[in-house]
Amino acid sequence: MNPSYLYHAFGVRHQECTKTEYKGNQNIHYIQTRKDELCCPECKSRKIIRSGSIYRDIRSVPVGHRETILRMKVQRIECKSCGCIRQEKIHFVTGKRSYTNKFARYVVDLSRIGTIKDVALFLNISWDTVKDIQKRYLQRHYGNPDLSKLEYIGIDEFAVRKGHVYKTIVADLLTGQVVYVGDGKGADALEKFWKKARKAKAAIKAVATDLSAAFISSVRENAPDATLVFDHFHVVKLMNDTLDKLRRLAYNQEADLMKRKVLKGTRWLLLCNGADIYDSCHRNRLENALEMNAPLMKGYYLKESLREIWMQVTKEQAQQVLMNWVEQAQDSKVPLLQKFAMTLMAHRSGILSWYDHHISTGKLEGINNKIKTMKRQAYGYRDEKFFELKILSLHDKTYAFVG
Ligand SMILES: [Zn+2]
Known part of the structure; x- marks a missing residue:
């Protein structure tokens, strides 16, 4: 030849x-x-x-x-x-492998148009061989993201298997790239990230997180110069949870069966944005439920006005709105609302710092959804490292593997 x-x-x-x-x-x-x-x-x-x-x-x-x-x-x-x-x-050939480097490249190319199973069947090789080739490729290209230019990051956690295994991810909010995947949740899961960020001399300006105490103390300790911004969707969600607790309380305390029925059916109406309820029948039902129970009504209107905090022109105005809100909640004499007001007060600087850096963990929600889809495609990824690498490569659409 x-x-x-x-x-x-x-x-x-x-x-x-x-x-x-x-x-x-x-x-x-x-x-x-x-x-x-x-x-x-x-x-x-x-x-x-x-x-x-x-x-x-x-x-x-x-x-x-x-x-x-x-x-x-x-x-x-x-x-x-x-x-x-x-x-x-x-x-x-690399090491003791049973295929050439060119063959590995061919597998990588095929992986962009077919799942691991497709490629394995097509080439008559094992599922594990295709996976190993993909894994090495991903490690080489995405295994060590450059953290030196990180400025705005978001931190969030998600469950890998329902309620059992957790992963904590850190994303670059400017590029949408996941730059770190940690095992578990809480401060421990972030330790390696801070170590890498320090080594890369990253100058992080702001961090978006939810109100988790573990994340907050971890950021304060490891990036003392960074501004903490509490994600406003998480704050709103917390208020929605409070309102739902109020509804359940009202339901349990209500003796009248008809009224109980009305309360039971209003969960969704209570939680959705009031301005979005156009249907007059829905409006009536909501109003009926609110009239039945004073704490619920107070909670509902406070929930509706909460988002005003993020709709002001200046940070000073926002602070005024927040303080007014807290005062109203305290005046309501409803313990659950008072408790929420305390939470808001304790976190007010991180809530208002949204006016300094308009960042949120919204991008991380999108990433979490992509991860869910990925898990469904490939048997839950038993190889943890491979799973992690797939997450680190998510942002790169042009080179994405199919499955
Ligand atoms: Zn020799």
Whole structure:
């Protein structure tokens, strides 16, 4: 076989083909290193003695819909210069792998148009081989994200398996790229991230998180110069939870069966944005429920006015709105609302700092949804590291693997 064909088709540069067999669906090329290319794998000396050889089968890219096997005669070499006795080095294979580097690249290319299962079936190799090739590729390209230019980050956690295993992710809010995936939740899960960020000399300006005490103390301790911004969707969600507790309380305290029924059916109406309820029948039902229970009514109107905090022109105005809100909640004499007012007060600087940096964890919600889809596609990713690498590569749509 033409040496230049051997090189261009299979990436084999220093070998010659001595024979080709066609068996079943396979083209088997017998190759061996050209005499003038043989040297000591340690010191590159040409003063060597060949002492035996073995054959090794190496998969390469298919030709004409047939599998290609390179049956390589691997020389055992005794070096007269450095005295070592070793097998020759094969340049087109990495380590002890049973396929060429070119084959691995081919698998990577196919992975962009088919799932791991598709690619494995198409090439007649195992699922694990395709996965390992993908994994190494992802590690090389996404395994160590550059943290040196990080300025705005968002931190969030999500459950990998319902309620059991947690992961904490850190995303670059400017690019939408996940830059870190930590095991577990809370401050411990972030430790490695801070270590890497310090090493990269990242100058983080602001961090968006929910109101979790663990995240807050972790940020304060490790990035004292960064501004904490509490994500406003999380604050609103917390208020919605409070309102729902009020509704359940009202329901449990109500003796009248008809009234109970009305309260039971208003959960969604209470929680959705009041301005979005156009249906007059829905409006009536909501008003009926609110009239039945004073604490619920107070809670509802406070919930509706909460978002005003983020609708002001200046931070000072927003602070005034927040303080008024807290005062009204305290005046309501409803313990659940008073408790929420305390939470708001305790976190007010992080809530108002939204006016300094308009950031939120909204991007992380989007990332979480993508991760959910990914898990459904591929049996929940039993290989944790592989799963992590897939998350780190999520932002790169042009190179995304199918499954
Ligand atoms: Zn040597």
